[in-house]
Amino acid sequence: MSRFVDRVVLHATAGAGGNGCASVHREKFKPLGGPDGGNGGRGGSIVLVVDPGVHTLLDYHHRPHAMAKSGTQGQGSFKNGANAPDLELRVPDGTVVLDGDGEILADLVGVGTRFVAAQGGRGGLGNAALASTARKAPGFALLGEPGEEISYTLELRSLADVGLVGFPSAGKSSLVAALSAARPKIADYPFTTLVPQLGVVSTGEETFTVADVPGLIPGAADGRGLGLEFLRHVERCSVLVHVVDCATFETERDPASDIEALEVELAHYAAALGEGTQGDRLDERPRLIALNKIDIPDASDLVDIVRADLAERFGWPVFAISTASRSGLRELTFAMAERVAAARAAVPAVEPTRTVIRPHAIGDSGFTVESDRELEGGFVVRGERPQRWIRQTNFENDEAVGYLADRLARLGVEEALAKAGAVPGCPVTIGEVTFDWEPSTPAGMAALLTGRGTDVRLEDGHDRVGASDRKRARAARRAHLSDAELAAGARYSSDHEIED
Numbered sequence: 001m002s003r004f005v006d007r008v009v010l011h012a013t014a015g016a017g018g019n020g021c022a023s024v025h026r027e028k029f030k031p032l033g034g035p036d037g038g039n040g041g042r043g044g045s046i047v048l049v050v051d052p053g054v055h056t057l058l059d060y061h062h063r064p065h066a067m068a069k070s071g072t073q074g075q076g077s078f079k080n081g082a083n084a085p086d087l088e089l090r091v092p093d094g095t096v097v098l099d100g101d102g103e104i105l106a107d108l109v110g111v112g113t114r115f116v117a118a119q120g121g122r123g124g125l126g127n128a129a130l131a132s133t134a135r136k137a138p139g140f141a142l143l144g145e146p147g148e149e150i151s152y153t154l155e156l157r158s159l160a161d162v163g164l165v166g167f168p169s170a171g172k173s174s175l176v177a178a179l180s181a182a183r184p185k186i187a188d189y190p191f192t193t194l195v196p197q198l199g200v201v202s203t204g205e206e207t208f209t210v211a212d213v214p215g216l217i218p219g220a221a222d223g224r225g226l227g228l229e230f231l232r233h234v235e236r237c238s239v240l241v242h243v244v245d246c247a248t249f250e251t252e253r254d255p256a257s258d259i260e261a262l263e264v265e266l267a268h269y270a271a272a273l274g275e276g277t278q279g280d281r282l283d284e285r286p287r288l289i290a291l292n293k294i295d296i297p298d299a300s301d302l303v304d305i306v307r308a309d310l311a312e313r314f315g316w317p318v319f320a321i322s323t324a325s326r327s328g329l330r331e332l333t334f335a336m337a338e339r340v341a342a343a344r345a346a347v348p349a350v351e352p353t354r355t356v357i358r359p360h361a362i363g364d365s366g367f368t369v370e371s372d373r374e375l376e377g378g379f380v381v382r383g384e385r386p387q388r389w390i391r392q393t394n395f396e397n398d399e400a401v402g403y404l405a406d407r408l409a410r411l412g413v414e415e416a417l418a419k420a421g422a423v424p425g426c427p428v429t430i431g432e433v434t435f436d437w438e439p440s441t442p443a444g445m446a447a448l449l450t451g452r453g454t455d456v457r458l459e460d461g462h463d464r465v466g467a468s469d470r471k472r473a474r475a476a477r478r479a480h481l482s483d484a485e486l487a488a489g490a491r492y493s494s495d496h497e498i499e500d
Contacts, residue, residue, distance in 0.1 A: 005061040006156035012118040014147025015043030015068040015084045020124035022141040023076035035131050040123030040144045041071025041081030048097065048106075048154075050113040051090035057156055060089070068118070071144060074126045081123055089117070091154065094236065098153040105152070117152060121145035124392055130403070140400035142392040160198055160211035161340045163237030165262055167253075170245040171292040173197065174323035176212040179333060206337035211237060234282070238343035239336060240266075241288045242316075246299035255291060255306050256313060286339045287316040290332055295322040369416045375434070378427035379420060381413055387431040395433070414439050 018040030025033025046068050060066075066089060072081035097106040097115060106115040124142035131138060164172040180199030197212040213234055234240065242262065244255045266282055289310055293299045303320045311318045317335055321328035367383025386408060393404045408414060417428065417437060428437040 005056050005058045008057045008060045008154050009064055009151060010060050010089075010117070010154055011065045011149075011151045012046040013065070013067045013149045014045050014118035014120040015070040016146045017041065017043045017121035017123035017144030018071035018073040018081035019144050020126035020129070020141030021074035021076060021079075022127045022139060024127075024137065025077070035127040035137050036076050036078050037126030037128050037141050038074030038076070038078050038080040039126045039129055040074045042083040042123050043071045043120030043144070043147045044068030044084035045086045045116055045120040045147075046118040047086050047088050048091050048095070048108060048115045048117055049088045050093050050095070050108050050111055052093060052111050054090045054092045056092065057095070057154055060154065066117075068120060068147065070147070071120070071123050073144075074123070074141070078126075078128055080126075083123075084120065086120070092156055094157045096155045096157055098155065100151065100153075102153075118148040118150050121147040135403075138399065138403070140394060140397045140403065142400075143394055145388065145391050157235050158198060158211050160237050161208035161343070162201075162210045162239045162241060162336050163234040164210060164212050164241050164243050165234060165266070166243035167245060167248075167258055167262075169248075170243045171323055172212045172243045175243060175290070175292070175321070175329075176210055178323045178326060178329060179210060201333060201336070203333045203337040206341055208337060208340045210336075234266075237285065239286050239288065239339045241290055241332075241336070243290050243292055245293060246291050246302045247293040247296040255289075255302070255310060259289065259310070259314065286343070287314070288332070288335055288339070289314065289316050289318045291318065291320045293322060293324075294320045294327060295325045367411065367413060367416070369413070369420045371420075372427065372429060375427045375429070377423075378429065378434075379417060379422055379437075381417075381428060381430045385411065386413060390431040390433050 020040050021037035023035065023037040025036040027033055046066055066087060068087040069084040071084045074081045091108060093109060093111065095108045096104055097108065097117070099105055108115060122145045124144045126141045127138040130141070164175060166172055176197055176199040179201045199210045199212070201208055201210055211234070242259050244258055246255060269282065291299075291303045291307065291310075294303050300320075307318050307320065310316075319328050319332040319335065321332055323329070367381055367386050370380050370382065372378030372380045389404055389407055394400045414437075418439065422428065422437055424438055425436050427434050
């Protein structure tokens with residue numbers, strides 16, 4: 001048996017990007033073939049797409065976790081990894097996407113409307129893309145970025161032109177069945193209708209939809225009963241019709257008090273909702289009053305008594321109807337069509353979506369340096385680019401770590417740390433990685449300048465003799481020789497091609 005679900009929590013995990021490849025071209029008689037590692041593929045994104053064939057969020061109630069595929073890793077011979085396909089999730093028209101704080105992120109109205117719920121990670125660059133004049137054969141590649149992992153709340157708010165509101169057993173389902181081909185469940189007990197029912201009505205040149213909203217009771221806007229679950233389905237209705245039961249057996253109720261009670265709930269809900277989706281508030285939408293069950297003699301007598309009073313009190317058109325004998329339905333239907341047409345004419349024409357370009361401010365470094373509240377004497381670097389570079393770095397590769405340090409230095413991170421009071425050895429946190437800061441630029445207080453082609457960060461721990469040491473040793477050996485001996489040694493070195 002199918003179920004109607006109009007509110008779910010969706011956990012979306014996009015695919016990670018593939019890692020870049022660190023490869024060197026190898027071919028006979030070409031010992032210096034150069035780097036040929038390809039880039040990693042992009043991870044798949046999770047996209048919500050409005051599908052007219054979907055009418056409920058039931059699929060995501062049973063399967064709340066959605067995970068896209070990851071991109072593949074790059075290979076040698078300049079072979080890039082394959083991009084993962086996007087995972088498209090079909091949702092019904094009228095779905096609203098909310099974040100964890102209840103803020104609306106997207107209102108998916110219209111067939112084909114798309115919303116990227118989770119962005120797939122970018123693939124890492126291979127060493128062929130990292131080669132430069134200063135680093136001709138990189139021995140490393142960048143890692144792929146992980147995909148976004150976000151949780152959303154999806155709410156379905158029915159798209160209908162006319163919403164029928166009223167107390168339980170007021171005859172709303174019977175009215176929908178009488179006006180359209182919809183066949184909702186009808187029984188003689190309260191709360192027979194538990195989910196909204198939609199019906200299509202054709203009158204003259206107008207065709208519109210009518211929503212049978214489940215019964216409301218006083219306190220619905222405060223969460224009593226299932227009022228909040230039902231009230232969201234009248235947000236998009238351009239016309240509201242109060243269906244009043246004039247044959248109720250409850251002596252303490254009367255048509256005026258029923259209408260006033262529901263208007264209080266609509267006003268409370270509208271105040272919490274703010275501006276409506278139609279551009280006006282929910283409590284300002286056009287209203288009609290339908291006094292139902294006039295086929296019963298007592299109800300017919302009551303209608304004659306209260307009809308004029310209701311019209312004067314509320315200022316809305318009043319119609320006496322009977323879904324059993326179909327009396328008064330034609331007049332009510334044409335009144336609905338007239339107000340729906342006026343509401344549609346008042347809606348501004350849909351303009352094509354404009355491309356919005358938001359350039360970054362000139363001089364914006366894109367990062368901030370703050371004191372670390374958890375580590376004494378530590379600092380935290382926040383920014384999109386530094387954090388992304390951290391995720392792309394393989395910290396098991398010394399050359400990759402050196403490349404990261406060069407990128408941070410060019411961005412100005414080391415200079416900003418020095419100005420903030422950082423000293424060599426203090427803990428610095430970027431993203432999820434914490435390391436001891438060792439400045440390597442003149443901006444650092446203990447900067448170590450090295451010759452071209454050398455990197456002291458990669459030479460710690462070895463006893464290799466440097467070029468300057470060899471030059472001093474040679475000068476010391478030649479210091480005690482005479483000019484004749486020096487000339488003879490130079491001729492000997494030239495003839496035998498021997499270098500000191």
